[in-house]
Amino acid sequence: MRVMTISPNPALDLSISLDSLRLAELNRAQSIELQAAGKGVNTARVLVSLGHQVTVTGFLGADNDAAFVRAFSDMGAEDYFLRIPGATRINTKLSEANGNVTDINAPGLEVDEHSWRRLIEHIEARLAYERPDALMIGGSLPPGLPPSAMGSMVKRLRAYGVPLWVDTSGAALNAAVSAGANAVKPNREELAEWAGQPIADEDALHQAALSLYGQGIEETVVSDGARGVTWVSARGVWQALPPKVAVANTVCAGDTLFAAMLHAVLSGMNPDEGLRLATALSAEAVRHVGVGDMTASDFSDLLDDTRVRRLNDVVAGGALA
């Protein structure tokens, strides 16, 4: 299948592993890696590894695109990014031996409304002669754009009738939901922000996920770390609990989950099998820097140790009844 991922504000991830982070002191790293990333790029990596043909687009700073160009060629994705003056941001990820991660995400290159329209037209120029099986928008909006920019992109692209999956947060998530995105993947905090109230327990999480589904989000995926994944769709409400793994770096777990869910839906996998694959792959991702790796020698154990069930009771009382 063909997928185009769109990264309005990609990043180079600088992943620094430390024994423990000491604030306002000299810290010595155990290892440092710099990798082309951002939600759209990470999603592309996973989709290619699952056998899809992927085109990547968005904005890249012309001054430091070499790491991205190399990454696209290594992963086998087609580079359809627009270059803009300046350097793509660097996001710092400090991971400690106990599994804690401190994220410091830079704002990114400023983009004005004119450049935003240029990106939408660039994508539309492609859609005019080649329709992918899905489109995916990943990550935050660049500084300089109002949240409504996300809504206008979603509306314009939805007109092509291609399923549009969006992984973003805050006001941009609200705009994507109102504009008719087909799938989103908030985590617990992002879902609470969307719902406008704290999510105290599992029941509140399910109800908020059902409300999101009720807004027309056909594939509502909520990630909640080690507490699992909730998926609401026309197939019902499903829940997965990941296997226990040694946590090294959680940064790409959500991206891996969403990409594998997109794969599951595109491939028409049955809900149990699809959610199991996505949850296990996302658990695999937290064992190291970067996205989940299906070729890990114990991946079949991770699949076996992932628990998946359909929550019929929630379906009966909720929006799907």
Ligand SMILES: O=P(O)(O)OC[C@H]1O[C@](O)(CO)[C@@H](O)[C@@H]1O
């Ligand atoms: O666009 P945002 O919200 O700043 O998120 C970007 C970050 O998200 C990730 O894709 C992880 O989800 C990182 O690779 C990247 O640094």
